[in-house]
Amino acid sequence: MNVPLLDIKDLSITFKTRQGNVPALENISFHIKKGETVAVVGESGSGKSVTAAAILRILDKAGQIDHGKIMFSGMNLLEFSERYMLNIRGREISMIFQNPRAALNPIRSVGKQIEDIIRMHGPVTKKNLYEHAIAALNTVNISSPEHRYHQYPFELSGGMCQRVMIAMAISCRPSLLIADEPTTGLDVTTQANIMELIKTKSTELHMSTLLITHDLSMAAQYCDRIIVMHAGHIVEISTTDDLYKNPLHPYTKKLITATPSERGNVDDIEFIPGNLPNLLTESLNCRFSNRCEFVDEKCVNNKLLYTEVSPTHSVACWRAEENATA
């Protein structure tokens, strides 16, 4: 198992807008091993969802891939034809979204929607289809699936809808599940249930999971490794433990102190000053330099430096060495 399931190499994406070009992703590289759960953490606009869209090749027309490779099981997804991608989406890589109720077709019963995806990706007879759909509902612990089968999304709770989405997403046993803020809009207890469900299912099906979230504590709770993104750059990649024990990038440090913890006092929470840079007008070597308290000439004048501190921990900061010792 030397080849990682997903290996993104040096990926850059530019959005061509009427105002000019926005370099939304710049030289993104990371990998996900088989069965691994990896989180991409960052604030809104940091390029998390763009990364997911690029993996599935569903970027809208304005988004252009400048260079890079997205290797999936050893094949470059970017070289596949659109026709071939239809077999990848939903079968090899599936995705679940935030706001699950809106992500289901409002005028089709949930059972039928599960059947649609099973029919699309597998040779199943019409008779078996119903059983498959019921089985899919069962795997995500939905009570009385025969009854739910006939219900419409508006008749189900948000958590229930997300379970249905998960049932659909894993019905064809994909090897990679992308969960784009799957718990946004759900209440806290439901959030925990949904995350537990995703975790259980990925272990059961030996499925890798890419969790996209802005919630660092949730990422820490459920993921093996964490990728921290800021303004289209990956600033730090590390195993979860290492990231918390030894955060190297100033942004990661700020994120950790900005996350409320059980022990900490709410008053101790620090804000991260400033906003994401405007990528349309500002061309920065380090895109955090505007917000960073440790910034010096090296950061401003030189290209971003990726330092591999250990095989499982790398950081994009000129002052990482100093930070490590500090």
Place this chain on the structure above:
Amino acid sequence: MKNLKHIKYVLTENPITFGSVILFLLFILTAIFGPLLIPFDPLASDTENALNPPSALHWFGTDQLGRDVFSRVVVATRLDLFIALVAVILSFVVGSILGSLAGYYGGWTDRIVGRFLDTIMAFPLFVLAMAIVAALGNTIENIVYATAIINLPFYARVARAEVNVLRNSPFVEAALVSGNSHMKLLCFQIFPNAMPPMMVQLSLNMGWAILNAAGLSFIGLGVKPPDAEWGIMVAEGANYIISGEWWVALFPGAVLMLAVFCFNLLGDGLRDIFDPRKRS
């Protein structure tokens, strides 16, 4: 089963819908079986009994040639409904396809379709219909085409607007990432969701289409005498209103009005039936 239950619910919940559905069924039955049941031959003239007022024998009276107005009104139902229905289906199908493609793909497709529809809309629609029938020839077929063409922009616009909004909705994106092709998305995910407003348009248009067909016949284009058709009958009867023989024009006119009325009311009911969100 569940669908039937839902239809029953929609009907019983709203008495106006219920009434319009009953009226609609009545029109359909009349169109199908009417010609078999009428008391008189709608084309047989009887000049001795011309312009008789309504009586037990001739319920709606007789016209200037002594033909039974009731029989003619009943027989005309089939022709008028046929023209309207075929025209509306034609414009529904073509309009949906054009509108959906324009709404989904946007860009040049949208621009070309949009300008084409604007061109149709630029004419006063009834004048355009007159011109089409006059140019192509005075046949029922051409009335159908003319009616279909002038109704086309309405469907295409509704379809375009609906599809354009729906294509960006999360469930369409979800369907895309589960491996649907663009055509499948458009046909099975987006279009069914655009159906409820389209159904309202369909029903409203049935009324317009009937009015349009009758209007063309009224001014002498389209259906030719002695065929029975509501528009012609009103046109013929109009000459006699001043001299007091009101029944010749009134009854076909009233039935025409009733038909238009019925279809307009039916729209809301159809939308409720096609929208499962109303099922609760």
